Amino acid sequence: MKNTKAKESREKENLIKRYCRHLKMGYSMYSFPEEESSQVEEYAKELDEKNMNDSFTKLIQRSKREGMQLWEKMCIEGLRGEKVKLNGSVWIFVMRSRFGINEKMQKVRNKDEVIKVNLDFENIDKEKND
Numbered sequence: 744m745k746n747t748k749a750k751e752s753r754e755k756e757n758l759i760k761r762y763c764r765h766l767k768m769g770y771s772m773y774s775f776p777e778e779e780s781s782q783v784e785e786y787a788k789e790l791d792e793k794n795m796n797d798s799f800t801k802l803i804q805r806s807k808r809e810g811m812q813l814w815e816k817m818c819i820e821g822l823r824g825e826k827v828k829l830n831g832s833v834w835i836f837v838m839r840s841r842f843g844i845n846e847k848m849q850k851v852r853n854k855d856e857v858i859k860v861n862l863d864f865e866n867i868d869k870e871k872n873d
Contacts, residue, residue, distance in 0.1 A: 752793070755786040759799050763806035769813040771841065811842055 762783045765775050772780035787799035818837055821829025838844040 752790065755790060756799070759783060759787050759790070759803065763802055766803070766806035766810040767813070769810045769817075771810075772807070814841060 758778060761777065762775055766772065784803060787803055790799050791797045814837055818829060818834045820826050822831065822834060
């Protein structure tokens with residue numbers, strides 16, 4: 744029984760390491776083909792609890808940052824025209840879509856919110872004549 748649990752732990756560790764390689768290469772957590780990212784991250788927490796540390800969780804977080812750094816580097820080099828030429832719109836698209844970075848956080852309206860609009864056409868006509 745111990746041998747089976749040890750094998751299962753090794754398989755989870757190897758899965759986590761493959762997931763981290765995937766992230767470091769700039770791929771998103773959503774495109775990891777072997778397992779849902781949430782499940783891999785759950786395995787990391789489970790192994791960290793078992794080992795009484797947070798090494799797997801930290802490894803995943805670091806890998807995410809390295810993947811983001813790779814994208815930033817590619818975009819910056821592209822903006823500078825060092826490799827493939829890139830425009831600012833592409834940079835904004837990548838940062839927003841891949842990493843949720845937005846220069847302004849927009850207020851989400853309540854779908855039941857009533858917005859009152861005053862359409863006083865009589866005064867508009869008077870202003871035109873003045």
